[in-house]
Amino acid sequence: MQFDTVIHGGTIATADYTAKGDIGIKDGRIAALAETLSGGERRIDAGGRIVVPGGIEAHAHIAQESSSGVMSADDYLSGSISAAFGGNSSFIPFAAQQRGQSVDDVIATYDARAARSVIDYSYHLIISDPQPKVLEDELPRAFARGITSFKVFMTYDLMNLGDGGMLDILSVAREHGAITMVHAENNDMVKWMNRKLADKGLSAPKYHAISRPELAEEEAINRAIQLAKLVDAPLFIVHVSTEGGAEIVRREKFNGAKLFAETCPQYLALTRDDLDRPGMEGAKYICSPPLRDARTQDTLWHHIAMGTFESVSSDHAPYRFDDTGKFLNGRDAPYPKIANGMPGIAARLPYLFSEGVVKGRITIEQFVALSSTNAAKTFGCETKGRIAPGMDADIAIWNPETRRTVTVQDQHDNMDYTPFEGMEVTGMPEIVMNRGAVIIEDGELKAKEGQGRFVARQPADLRAKPGWTAKEFDPAQNFGAVLR
Numbered sequence: 001m002q003f004d005t006v007i008h009g010g011t012i013a014t015a016d017y018t019a020k021g022d023i024g025i026k027d028g029r030i031a032a033l034a035e036t037l038s039g040g041e042r043r044i045d046a047g048g049r050i051v052v053p054g055g056i057e058a059h060a061h062i063a064q065e066s067s068s069g070v071m072s073a074d075d076y077l078s079g080s081i082s083a084a085f086g087g088n089s090s091f092i093p094f095a096a097q098q099r100g101q102s103v104d105d106v107i108a109t110y111d112a113r114a115a116r117s118v119i120d121y122s123y124h125l126i127i128s129d130p131q132p133k134v135l136e137d138e139l140p141r142a143f144a145r146g147i148t149s150f151k152v153f154m155t156y157d158l159m160n161l162g163d164g165g166m167l168d169i170l171s172v173a174r175e176h177g178a179i180t181m182v183h184a185e186n187n188d189m190v191k192w193m194n195r196k197l198a199d200k201g202l203s204a205p206k207y208h209a210i211s212r213p214e215l216a217e218e219e220a221i222n223r224a225i226q227l228a229k230l231v232d233a234p235l236f237i238v239h240v241s242t243e244g245g246a247e248i249v250r251r252e253k254f255n256g257a258k259l260f261a262e263t264c265p266q267y268l269a270l271t272r273d274d275l276d277r278p279g280m281e282g283a284k285y286i287c288s289p290p291l292r293d294a295r296t297q298d299t300l301w302h303h304i305a306m307g308t309f310e311s312v313s314s315d316h317a318p319y320r321f322d323d324t325g326k327f328l329n330g331r332d333a334p335y336p337k338i339a340n341g342m343p344g345i346a347a348r349l350p351y352l353f354s355e356g357v358v359k360g361r362i363t364i365e366q367f368v369a370l371s372s373t374n375a376a377k378t379f380g381c382e383t384k385g386r387i388a389p390g391m392d393a394d395i396a397i398w399n400p401e402t403r404r405t406v407t408v409q410d411q412h413d414n415m416d417y418t419p420f421e422g423m424e425v426t427g428m429p430e431i432v433m434n435r436g437a438v439i440i441e442d443g444e445l446k447a448k449e450g451q452g453r454f455v456a457r458q459p460a461d462l463r464a465k466p467g468w469t470a471k472e473f474d475p476a477q478n479f480g481a482v483l484r
């Protein structure tokens with residue numbers, strides 16, 4: 001066979017094994033794997049390098065208005081470029097329904113925004129208004145188009161659906177083979193804490209971390225899982241940030257729930273002390289759930305190594321340190337009025353490689369699973385996340401020895417800061433490919449605007465997740481065993 005490209009002499013790392021070998025690419029797909037392959041219009045020498053599936057970023061806010069109306073600093077062009085520099089070949093940002101908006105309209109809006117992407121993309125659909133026509137008509141149409149994941153919120157007044165609303169979404173999603181993602185924090189606990197702090201006049205950024213207790217996350221994670229179990233629906237807990245939350249996830253996975261979860265680099269690399277930096281610097285570190293403490297970092301790493309989490313995702317939510325972003329409500333706004341979120345789409349994989357693989361906390365195979373393979377399985381990207389014949393040639397070639405200091409410039413996003421500034425990392429993606437096309441090489445962008453394509457996705461891979469049936473309600477029968 002005549003290959004378009006042969007990647008030669010590298011160490012191929014997958015979620016299951018690592019071996020030296022060559023990869024032959026033809027028409028954008030992996031056509032052959034062998035000890036050595038000859039030919040190739042282009043031969044890439046990967047000697048001394050590690051060849052992995054291109055990252056799949058499963059949690060990013062791109063060209064998205066927050067519920068309070070702030071537009072993220074990155075659009076699909078800058079966001080996808082930043083992702084590519086960080087070793088990603090595809091990503092799944094959110095398409096967010098505002099209350100009253102039809103889902104068809106949401107998808108059309110994001111289709112137009114995403115047309116600029118340099119990497120392949122899909123969307124998770126954020127549902128804030130599950131009216132009957134949304135549940136009966138519009139969501140099934142979205143699934144049919146290959147949008148097989150939703151996100152719901154248990155917090156924020158404008159987003160929170162209540163437990164009944166969540167059950168409606170979970171059961172509709174289950175019926176159509178979709179997975180529901182949830183931001184789990186107890187809304188009333190947070191509001192109550194906000195009131196207590198406001199009564200005392202405590203409004204500096206550092207109080208953001210106090211206002212969202214670990215217990216608020218633990219309680220909501222547990223509640224979300226019990227709701228999903230009642231209707232035996234697949235559930236994905238986003239950005240787990242607490243020891244208690246991670247332990248509940250681990251226990252319920254063991255019990256068989258169709259449960260998936262992720263954590264993010266910011267909860268591993270930063271702590272609530274970063275919110276107490278001088279002046280308003282702490283505003284850069286406001287995200288929800290908030291940063292925790294050093295003990296939590298160690299525990300979350302342990303859970304990563306032990307398999308509690310499918311993925312480590314960035315939760316890239318870029319708001320600049322100026323009046324368009326963090327300070328939309330003024331330079332001295334109290335913490336609840338400061339835009340919520342931090343960037344990290346380019347930093348995710350270098351951080352995970354350096355602190356995880358290089359420091360010996362996880363294996364290279366785990367790195368591949370956490371960065372790509374599991375996201376492909378969880379979110380139904382059938383042709384991605386693996387290096388095997390027939391798969392898309394989405395590949396990243398890492399130099400495991402390059403050392404550098406993280407700067408805002410090398411994030412290649414539209415941001416004016418990175419929370420990871422100054423961090424020393426070892427290991428860097430030198431070449432990144434999307435469907436066989438080199439998109440990053442020698443620190444330069446080789447992709448053209450708009451060359452990314454929409455990925456129609458399949459249902460989540462539930463093969464190792466037996467599920468859980470409540471005595472009183474069997475969703476397959478639509479009533480419970482006790483009624484029979």
Ligand SMILES: [Zn+2]
Binds near residue numbers: 059060
């Ligand atoms: Zn998020």
